Amino acid sequence: MKIKVLYFASSRDSTGISEEVYVLDGMERCSLSELTWKLLSRHEELRLSLKSFLIAVNLEYVERTAWLPALERLLENMQVSDLYSGFWEIPLFFLKDGDEVAIIPPVSGG
Secondary structure: OEEEEEEOHHHHHHHOOOEEEEEOOOOOOEEHHHHHHHHHHHOHHHOOOHHHOEEEEOOEEEOHHHOHHHHHHHHOOOOHHHHHHOOOOOOOOEEOOOOEEEEEOOOOOO
16 A cells, blocks of 8 residues: 655644555555554654644545544554454544645635
8 A cells, every 4th residue: 555645734844744645565555544643753853743733645635533533533543453353442534545745734814
């Protein structure tokens, strides 16, 4: 499974890159929460601000309730296998091979 991640504005500045591809070999499925957890493992500098970011998958915004609660559990040392067991009853948004995920920081206008 390959997922392309795009970084915009301050997320691009923090990571120093505008995009990268996550190759998730051997994975049958991956939730957006798990991908963001992997992303934070690679880009620790995003940890403080990620909760305020918007995330879009294939140009469609994904509600925070579909990824943030599970991400918070993973950051509290919950095992990934527990995430998928169904025990926690946490909503999950699943990604597919070839999906494009955009990390979009808050913007202001005026």
